[in-house]
Each structure stands twice: as C-alpha cells, then as structure tokens.
Amino acid sequence: MRRRTAMSRRQWLWGLAFAAPWLIGLVVLELYPMVMSAYLSLTQYHVFTAPRWIGLRNYRQLFADPLFWLSLRNTLFMVLVGIPLNLATAFGLANLLNARLRGVAVFRTAVYLPTLMPAVAGTLLWMWLLNPVYGLINWLLSTLGLHGPGWFSSPIWSKPALIVMGVWGVGAPAIIFLAALQGVPEVLYEAARIDGAGRRRRLWHITLPLVSPATLFLVITGIIGTFQLFTSAYVVTGGTGGQDNSLLFTVVYLYQLAFTELRMGYASALAWILFMVILAVSVLTFRATRRLVYYEGG
Amino acid sequence: MAQTRTTVVSALFALLLVVIGAVFAAPFVWMVLTSLQSLQQVFHFPPSLLPHVWEWINYPRALTTIPLRTYFRNSVTIAALSTVGTLFCASTVGYSLSLVRWPGRTALLWTVLATMMLPFAVKMIPLFLLYMKLHWVGGFAPLIVPSYIDVPYFIFLMRQFYLTLPRELAEAARVDGAGELRIFWSVILPLTRPALATVAIFSFLFHWNDFMGPLIYLTHPRTFTLALGLQAFQNTHSTQWTYLMAAATVFTLPVILLFAFGQRYFTQGIAITGIKG
Numbered sequence: 243m244r245r246r247t248a249m250s251r252r253q254w255l256w257g258l259a260f261a262a263p264w265l266i267g268l269v270v271l272e273l274y275p276m277v278m279s280a281y282l283s284l285t286q287y288h289v290f291t292a293p294r295w296i297g298l299r300n301y302r303q304l305f306a307d308p309l310f311w312l313s314l315r316n317t318l319f320m321v322l323v324g325i326p327l328n329l330a331t332a333f334g335l336a337n338l339l340n341a342r343l344r345g346v347a348v349f350r351t352a353v354y355l356p357t358l359m360p361a362v363a364g365t366l367l368w369m370w371l372l373n374p375v376y377g378l379i380n381w382l383l384s385t386l387g388l389h390g391p392g393w394f395s396s397p398i399w400s401k402p403a404l405i406v407m408g409v410w411g412v413g414a415p416a417i418i419f420l421a422a423l424q425g426v427p428e429v430l431y432e433a434a435r436i437d438g439a440g441r442r443r444r445l446w447h448i449t450l451p452l453v454s455p456a457t458l459f460l461v462i463t464g465i466i467g468t469f470q471l472f473t474s475a476y477v478v479t480g481g482t483g484g485q486d487n488s489l490l491f492t493v494v495y496l497y498q499l500a501f502t503e504l505r506m507g508y509a510s511a512l513a514w515i516l517f518m519v520i521l522a523v524s525v526l527t528f529r530a531t532r533r534l535v536y537y538e539g540g
Numbered sequence: 541m542a543q544t545r546t547t548v549v550s551a552l553f554a555l556l557l558v559v560i561g562a563v564f565a566a567p568f569v570w571m572v573l574t575s576l577q578s579l580q581q582v583f584h585f586p587p588s589l590l591p592h593v594w595e596w597i598n599y600p601r602a603l604t605t606i607p608l609r610t611y612f613r614n615s616v617t618i619a620a621l622s623t624v625g626t627l628f629c630a631s632t633v634g635y636s637l638s639l640v641r642w643p644g645r646t647a648l649l650w651t652v653l654a655t656m657m658l659p660f661a662v663k664m665i666p667l668f669l670l671y672m673k674l675h676w677v678g679g680f681a682p683l684i685v686p687s688y689i690d691v692p693y694f695i696f697l698m699r700q701f702y703l704t705l706p707r708e709l710a711e712a713a714r715v716d717g718a719g720e721l722r723i724f725w726s727v728i729l730p731l732t733r734p735a736l737a738t739v740a741i742f743s744f745l746f747h748w749n750d751f752m753g754p755l756i757y758l759t760h761p762r763t764f765t766l767a768l769g770l771q772a773f774q775n776t777h778s779t780q781w782t783y784l785m786a787a788a789t790v791f792t793l794p795v796i797l798l799f800a801f802g803q804r805y806f807t808q809g810i811a812i813t814g815i816k817g
Binding site: 253256262265268270271274275278282345348349352353355362363366367368370373378470472477480501506509510513516517 | 550553554556557558560561562564565566567568570571574582583584585586587628629632633635636637640641642643644645648651652655657658659660661662663664665666667669670672686688689690691692695720724745748749751752755756766767768770771774775781784785788791792796799
C-alpha cells in the first residue's frame with residue numbers, strides 16, 4: 243500500500259515534469275497575452291507612453307469606423323463566396339480522386355502539391371498568372387475572344403482573383419473529403435442500386451449525409467482560417483489594402499493599426515471583435531447544421 | 541455493346557482526370573518556364589509557351605539581385621531550430637498527457653484543445669510588446685523560442701499517437717523498476733519515430749512558409765527569410781518577373797522534395813489526428 247502511494251506521487255511529479263514546457267507556454271504565451279490583450283483594448287496605447295485607461299471608447303469608435311465595416315464586409319465576402327466555392331470544388335475533385343483507376347495517384351499528387359507551396363511564392367505566381375497584360379490567364383481568355391479584367395488591380399475583380407487562387411489550393415480539403423468518401427460502406431450503394439435509386443438519389447441520400455461530419459469540419463476550419471486571411475492580401479497589395487481598399491481584410495487592417503500606426507489599444511479592440519465574430523459564426527454554424535450532420539452510431 | 545460503352549465512359553473519365561491534373565500542374569510549369577525566359581520575351585503579347593533562348597543565367601542573376609543565399613540560410617536556420625523545439629515539446633508534453641498517470645492530465649488536455657482554437661490575431665499585439673521588452677524584436681528568438689513551449693497542435697498529434705501504443709509497455713517497465721526518464725527515452729520514444737517524422741515535416745513546412753511572424757519581428761534585410769525577402773523584393777521591383785519566378789522556384793523546391801521523400805508521413809498526419817495537417 244505504501245509502495246502504491248509512493249508510486250502515484252512519483253507519477254504526479256513526472257507528469258508535471260513532462261508537461262512543464264507546455265505549462266510555461268500556456269501561461270506566458272497563451273494566457274498572459276489573452277488577458278493583456280483584453281486590458282489593452284480598454285486603453286489608449288501608442289507604445290512609447292504608458293497605456294491610458296479609456297473604458298469602452300475604442301469599441302465605440304470602431305463601430306463608427308467606416309474602414310472597420312469595410313474590412314468586415316470584405317472578409318465576409320470571402321467567407322460567403324470563397325468557402326462554398328472551395329468546398330464544392332474540393333468535393334467534386336474528391337469524387338474524381340476516388341476512382342479506381344491506374345495512375346490516379348499522379349492526379350492526387352497534382353491536386354495536393356499546390357497546398358504545400360509557400361503562400362508568398364504562390365501569391366507571387368498568381369500575381370504573374372493574373373497579370374492584366376502579360377498574364378497567362380488573360381491570354382487564354384483572349385483566345386476565347388474575351389477581354390480579361392484587371393484582376394488584382396481592379397476593385398471589383400481583386401477578391402474574385404483571390405478566390406480563383408484559393409480554388410487552386412483546395413487539395414487539402416479534397417483529401418479530407420476523399421478520406422470521408424472512402425469511409426462510406428459500399429453495401430449502402432449496392433442496396434440502394436437494387437432498390438432502384440439513381441445516381442443523383444444515391445448522392446443525395448447516402449454520400450452527402452455520410453460525409454457531412456467532414457463537411458462541417460471543413461466549414462468550421464474554413465471560417466476560422468478565412469476570417470484571418472492575411473498573407474495573400476498583404477503580398478498582393480504590399481500591405482495597403484489595394485485599389486479602393488478592396489483587399490482590406492480585418493487582419494490586414496489590424497496589422498496596419500498595430501504596426502504602422504502603433505495604435506495598440508485600438509488594434510486590440512479590433513482583435514477582440516474579430517475573435518467574437520469568429521466564435522459567434524462558428525457556434526451558429528454548429529447550431530444551424532445540427533440536424534443536417536449525421537454521425538454514425540451517434 | 542455494353543462492354544464498348546463502359547470502355548468509352550472510362551476513357552472519357554480518364555481524359556477528364558488528365559485535363560484537371562494538367563490544370564492544377566500548369567501554374568507550376570508556367571513558373572519554371574517564366575524563370576527561364578528573357579525579360580523581353582516575358583513582356584511580350586501574346587506570350588509564348590517555351591523560352592526562345594533558355595536563360596539558365598536567370599538563376600545565378602537572381603541570386604545576386606536578390607540576396608537569396610542569406611534569405612535561404614535564415615529560413616533554414618529558423619525552420620530547423622523551431623522543428624527541434626517542436627519535437628522536444630510535443631514528445632514530452634504529449635507523453636505526459638497520455639502515458640503518465642497523473643490527475644492533472646485531463647484538465648491540461650483541455651487547455652491544449654482550447655488554445656488550438658484561439659486566433660493568433662488576439663495574441664499578436666501583447667506578444668510583440670513582450671518580445672520588445674525582452675529586446676528580442678529584430679532577431680530570430682521570437683520565431684524560434686515559442687516552438688519549445690507552445691505547440692498545442694503538435695502536442696495533440698503526439699498524444700494521439702502515444703495512445704495507439706500498448707499501455708502495458710510503460711507499466712511493465714515501471715514494475716521492473718526502470719526510471720521514468722529511461723522508460724520515455726529508451727522504451728517509448730523509439731516507437732514513435734513515424735509520428736516524430738510527421739511532426740518534423742509539418743513543423744518545418746509551417747516555419748518555412750510562415751510570413752506573418754517574420755513580417756512582425758524581423759526588421760533588417762540581413763535577417764529576412766525567403767518569404768519576407770521575396771515580398772519585399774516584389775514590392776520594390778514589381779516588374780522583375782523572371783527573377784521573381786526563379787526565386788519562387790528556389791523557395792518551393794525544398795517543399796516539393798520534402799513531400800517526395802516523406803509522402804507517407806503526410807497521409808499519416810491526416811490519419812493520426814483525423815484533421816488536416
């Protein structure tokens with residue numbers, strides 16, 4: 243008995259010892275910044291003088307800030323248009339990738355490789371492909387008799403250009419859809435076929451419900467990621483927000499406020515609003531889709 | 541009759557696959573082709589697919605125009621040292637959260653999962669101010685040190701892997717009186733090699749590709765990484781497309797090589813956590 247308690251105390255200590263790096267990281271690099279950021283959002287702080295408490299004024303000012311609303315609208319556009327387009331493409335591709343065909347592995351690699359490309363390199367490449375005058379895409383359009391738009395230099399086409407670029411990078415969600423598709427038991431399709439269900443009904447009543455947990459996962463991670471869209475927009479515009487601020491996304495604006503204008507308090511308030519928006523949209527998505535997502539055995 | 545029909549259908553299907561595969565590969569091909577053309581040819585409409593003269597000299601020229609060697613070295617240094625830290629932190633903490641029996645581990649696992657959801661934007665400003673106080677801004681430390689203590693995603697990945705190992709292994713060694721450090725180092729860790737490889741690859745890729753971190757913390761061009769250096773170069777020389785594409789190729793090549801040699805670890809990463817890497 244005494245041996246046992248001695249042993250469990252030792253386990254206690256070793257558990258703590260092995261977890262020590264994370265305990266430090268959790269306190270110093272996670273909890274402290276969260277608390278600090280909440281505090282700073284209630285102050286006026288320009289780095290070189292001490293923070294001055296101003297209560298909720300930053301938040302009130304943000305709600306009257308047209309650039310804040312513009313950045314939120316720009317970001318929402320990417321969430322509402324980009325994510326559905328991305329996931330539809332990924333789902334379509336996954337169905338093709340699922341084919342039992344010789345050489346399909348090469349195709350899988352071709353679809354997956356773009357997701358590995360460094361974001362900066364990928365963005366530079368697409369700036370070149372979408373160059374209004376000398377780019378490959380507008381040349382291809384011109385062979386079809388179409389006059390290609392100015393893409394990143396046009397306030398109307400800059401966000402669609404980012405979405406096109408995003409569709410090129412759907413390899414990761416496509417692979418996740420593929421794994422989900424391969425988890426659908428073949429017998430279900432056979433039973434449905436015997437019952438005379440056509441291709442469309444099998445898709446609607448078997449495939450889509452059974453991959454719905456993967457879809458929900460991809461929608462949620464898509465929301466979290468897209469609300470924090472930064473690198474591609476920064477590279478395209480050099481951090482400015484682009485033509486008519488059409489690529490001023492929330493985190494781009496946040497970066498400008500914090501690191502070019504040094505308005506750390508105001509920027510912190512924006513960060514918290516962004517956090518709350520992400521949280522709210524994620525929770526709402528979970529709630530709204532609860533009846534649509536099918537968990538086997540759940 | 542039915543036989544020929546299925547043959548036609550599968551041939552069409554194969555053709556569709558080839559076309560879509562080509563569409564996805566085309567931007568890569570275009571990047572490399574552009575990097576091998578002369579600047580006059582690049583700025584010509586309509587574009588020609590192949591270089592008139594293969595300008596291999598673009599690569600050495602890009603190296604002297606853009607300080608690519610320095611950027612490359614900085615990127616490798618940061619990514620390698622961060623990966624060492626990630627392996628250390630994920631393997632020890634993951635072990636504590638799975639195979640060591642102690643009461644705090646469930647609560648601690650929740651903190652790991654919760655912090656995975658926190659947007660970086662919220663922590664960005666206080667972290668910057670913290671590193672400024674430590675006089676770390678401008679150096680590599682803010683990009684490397686956090687990997688040694690704060691990698692929740694990889695901790696979770698390692699924990700999931702440890703749970704697939706037979707529990708009796710550690711228990712038996714404990715009954716035999718082996719010390720905890722020895723159990724960890726000589727009994728358990730050698731079995732986690734595939735998971736460690738997965739962690740190493742994803743960690744290296746993350747730091748290799750990272751742009752926001754270097755943008756916030758690095759101030760002098762001498763310290764720039766490839767991601768930051770290329771963005772800065774493009775910002776001032778927006779028309780040097782041949783050099784930019786040559787540099788982008790150099791930037792992307794290590795990633796492709798990593799994928800070619802470590803392909804099975806990529807799929808493993810997806811399989812272990814059930815989520816994307």
